Amino acid sequence: MSGAAGQRAGNRRGRGDLLRGEILAAATALLDSRGDPRAVTLRAVARGAGIAASSIYPHFPDQSSIVLAVVRQAFAELSDRLRSAADEAGDDPRRRLHALCLAYLDFASTHPERYRTMFGRPRPPAADGRPSPDDPADLGAGTIRLVVDGLTACVAAGCCTSDDPAADAVALWVGLHGLAHQRTVATAFPWPADITRRVAVPLSHLV
Incomplete structure (x- = not known):
C-alpha cells in the first residue's frame, strides 16, 4: 500500500x-x-x-460544507422514509398520515444527533437580507410538502376539516418536532402508548 x-x-x-x-x-x-x-x-x-x-x-x-452536506443527505433520507411509510400504509389517507407521523418520530429517535443538527442554528442571511437557502426551513421543505399532501388527501376523503392544509401541516410538524425533542430529553418519562395519535389527530383536524 x-x-x-x-x-x-x-x-x-x-x-x-x-x-x-x-x-x-x-x-x-x-x-x-x-x-x-x-x-x-x-x-x-x-x-x-x-x-x-x-x-x-x-x-x-471546508468543515461547514461537509456538515451541510450531511444535513442535506439527512433531510433527503427523512423524506424518503416518510414517503415509504405512507406508501406501505395503503390507500386510506388517515392511515397514511399516521404512518408518516410515526416515521418522522422514528427517524428522530433513531438518529437523535443527526436530527438535532438538522434543526440547529440557521445559516446567516445573504448580503441582501434574504434567508439563506441552507436554512432548515428551506432544507425541510420536501418534508413539509409530504405532510401537506397527506392532509390534503384527508380533506379530499372527507376525514379532515382543515381549510388550510399548508398552515395545518406546519402546526402538525411543530407538534411532532416538539414531541421528538421531549422524547430525547425525557427518556424516562412514561409516554402514553398513543401519544403520537393524541398529538397528530387534533393538529390535523381529523374527524
Missing part, C-alpha cells in the same frame, strides 16, 4: 462520487457518535474515511 499507513489507495479516474460518498459516510458516523457538528473536522473525517485530509478539498472546501 502506498502512502501513510491506514490510508487506502485513491479512487480511480471517474470515481470521485464514490470518494465523496465515503467522506459523507465518515462525517455522518462522526456526528452520530460524537453528537456535535464541531467534532466533524477535516482531520477526523479523513481519518474515518482512510484518506489524506487534502483529498477532501476537491469535494468540500
